[in-house]
Amino acid sequence: MSFVLSGIFTPFHYQFFNNGIIVATIAGALCGLLGVFVVLRGMSYIGHGLSHAVFGGAAASAVMNINYFVGAGVWGVASGVIIGRIARRRLIGADAAIGVVTTASFALGLALLNRYGQAKKSIEAVLFGSVLGVNTIDIVAVSAVAVLSIVLIVSLYRAFLFATFDPEVAQVSGVRVAWIEALLMGLLSLTILVTMRVIGTLLISALLVIPASVARMLTNSFARMLWISPVIGAVSSFTGMYLAYFLDTSASATIILTGTLMFIVVYTVTGLRGRTRISGLHHI
Amino acid sequence: MIGEVLVECAHMSCAYNSTLAIKNVDFTIRKGDFVGIVGPSGSGKTTLLKAILGAITPIEGHVTKKPQLRMGYVPQVESVDWNFPVTVLEVVVMTRSAMGRLPRVTKDERAGASLVLERLGLGGLENRHIRELSGGQQQRVFVARALFHRPELLVLDEPTSGVDVRTRHEVLHLLADLHDEGVSIILSTHDLNGLAAHLPRLVCLNSEIIADGSPVEVLTPEVLEKTFGAPMEVLIHGGMPVVVDGVGADIAERMSRLG
Ligand SMILES: Nc1ncnc2c1ncn2[C@@H]1O[C@H](COP(=O)(O)OP(=O)(O)O)[C@@H](O)[C@H]1O
Numbered sequence: 001m002s003f004v005l006s007g008i009f010t011p012f013h014y015q016f017f018n019n020g021i022i023v024a025t026i027a028g029a030l031c032g033l034l035g036v037f038v039v040l041r042g043m044s045y046i047g048h049g050l051s052h053a054v055f056g057g058a059a060a061s062a063v064m065n066i067n068y069f070v071g072a073g074v075w076g077v078a079s080g081v082i083i084g085r086i087a088r089r090r091l092i093g094a095d096a097a098i099g100v101v102t103t104a105s106f107a108l109g110l111a112l113l114n115r116y117g118q119a120k121k122s123i124e125a126v127l128f129g130s131v132l133g134v135n136t137i138d139i140v141a142v143s144a145v146a147v148l149s150i151v152l153i154v155s156l157y158r159a160f161l162f163a164t165f166d167p168e169v170a171q172v173s174g175v176r177v178a179w180i181e182a183l184l185m186g187l188l189s190l191t192i193l194v195t196m197r198v199i200g201t202l203l204i205s206a207l208l209v210i211p212a213s214v215a216r217m218l219t220n221s222f223a224r225m226l227w228i229s230p231v232i233g234a235v236s237s238f239t240g241m242y243l244a245y246f247l248d249t250s251a252s253a254t255i256i257l258t259g260t261l262m263f264i265v266v267y268t269v270t271g272l273r274g275r276t277r278i279s280g281l282h283h284i
Numbered sequence: 285m286i287g288e289v290l291v292e293c294a295h296m297s298c299a300y301n302s303t304l305a306i307k308n309v310d311f312t313i314r315k316g317d318f319v320g321i322v323g324p325s326g327s328g329k330t331t332l333l334k335a336i337l338g339a340i341t342p343i344e345g346h347v348t349k350k351p352q353l354r355m356g357y358v359p360q361v362e363s364v365d366w367n368f369p370v371t372v373l374e375v376v377v378m379t380r381s382a383m384g385r386l387p388r389v390t391k392d393e394r395a396g397a398s399l400v401l402e403r404l405g406l407g408g409l410e411n412r413h414i415r416e417l418s419g420g421q422q423q424r425v426f427v428a429r430a431l432f433h434r435p436e437l438l439v440l441d442e443p444t445s446g447v448d449v450r451t452r453h454e455v456l457h458l459l460a461d462l463h464d465e466g467v468s469i470i471l472s473t474h475d476l477n478g479l480a481a482h483l484p485r486l487v488c489l490n491s492e493i494i495a496d497g498s499p500v501e502v503l504t505p506e507v508l509e510k511t512f513g514a515p516m517e518v519l520i521h522g523g524m525p526v527v528v529d530g531v532g533a534d535i536a537e538r539m540s541r542l543g
């Protein structure tokens with residue numbers, strides 16, 4: 001009995017695991033928070049694009065021996081702002097243009113690592129994430145971005161809501177929509193920057209979309225979505241990380257699969273309750 | 285008596301990515317006006333309203349507004365994201381965003397919103413999600429949002445598109461009441477008989493302004509053909525012009541041959 005109990009806590013005896021699960025849980029909450037905007041604006045491709053763009057910056061800074069957060073940070077924020085500009089113009093094929101810009105950045109990063117990088121391992125770590133390289137700096141970085149996001153979104157809540165729901169009317173009502181959008185893009189870039197080392201380039205966009213989609217099915221209120229989604233992100237990251245230790249699977253993949261499982265359960269349950277019951281959901 | 289000028293467009297042209305949507309528009313809204321912009325879809329009605337609102341900047345000419353003019357905008361129902369997670373109350377107080385910052389809706393706002401909602405027949409629906417309303421109620425939620433900060437000029441984009449006859453009458457009565465209370469109104473519509481013919485002033489638009497005047501002056505076969513690009517006939521019924529689709533008689537004749 002005591003053997004089973006101690007087995008449950010075994011992973012927590014490892015410092016790397018503790019660091020990893022802390023970063024993953026905060027990262028899940030953070031992605032859940034910003035994912036609300038990604039999902040409601042129907043721009044999941046931006047999360048996908050940004051993570052690929054940041055990959056280019058990560059590779060470039062590794063090759064040039066620049067600090068990851070500085071190199072990938074500058075690269076990521078710059079592409080975030082550019083993407084925001086392109087998306088705001090609503091040209092036909094804006095998503096295609098973003099796809100070109102960001103996958104080019106991704107390809108450039110890959111080529112740089114092939115040519116000048118040290119080991120195949122580092123590419124894999126950036127693509128799929130790794131808990132082994134996580135240290136105190138990552139914990140500080142992800143916490144700082146989380147606190148910054150919460151402070152900004154809560155204090156500018158109405159501007160964020162108005163600009164997301166109805167940008168044109170928000171603009172004429174005195175909301176600085178371009179400013180809010182730039183802020184959102186900046187936060188999204190920072191989020192990707194600080195979570196990428198754990199979750200990895202390829203699966204981060206899923207973590208931006210899944211918790212918010214689950215939250216959307218559970219509530220009809222924007223305000224409630226803003227806390228339900230981070231909770232779901234944190235729970236699936238914590239659980240996924242923990243299960244990964246025992247299943248000996250990739251942490252990021254297990255996190256995403258846990259989130260997907262929650263999605264399926266909520267989708268089925270809300271579906272079973274049926275359309276007539278959905279009207280009763282608004283007080284959740 | 286001529287009211288003070290609220291909005292004036294002078295030689296105004298607006299474009300999307302260098303394709304011209306409206307050109308050389310000269311147009312004035314005065315206090316007390318109740319104007320309808322009529323034209324087929326794609327004629328630039330929404331563009332004109334957005335330019336008046338300031339959401340679009342003209343590429344030529346300019347829009348001048350009375351300083352500190354308070355405007356309320358009711359968008360076309362089709363342009364709203366009805367799946368967005370907001371309640372009726374959240375929509376109504378939304379325009380206060382510049383002032384109140386924190387998520388919580390204040391007591392004052394709640395009371396003010398309830399008053400507006402009550403008057404629009406939406407009392408008690410504050411906590412409903414916007415998708416759970418009927419078409420007429422959905423339309424009125426956005427009217428409530430526009431009225432919430434007491435506009436001097438109410439701008440409505442196709443307020444009766446896609447609503448049934450009864451709702452259309454309700455909307456018309458509501459607008460007439462608001463106009464009686466001193467709110468100036470500009471709206472767009474392609475509903476000639478159901479809405480436009482009841483208004484004191486009509487502007488026919490097809491990229492350019494074709495005519496501007498009372499329904500009797502404006503609803504003529506010549507103007508309508510130029511505006512809609514299709515032949516139409518105008519009958520006078522009870523002193524009011526009634527527009528009849530010119531193709532109607534032809535179709536009726538062909539249909540009768542079938543039967
Ligand atoms: N966002 C946009 N981007 C490009 N073209 C647009 C946009 N909105 C409207 N247009 C074009 O401008 C013209 C006028 O449109 P609009 O003002 O919406 O007309 P209406 O409201 O009378 O239907 C149309 O030809 C339409 O295709």
Ligand SMILES: [Mg+2]
Pocket residue numbers: 329330331360441
């Ligand atoms: Mg229109």
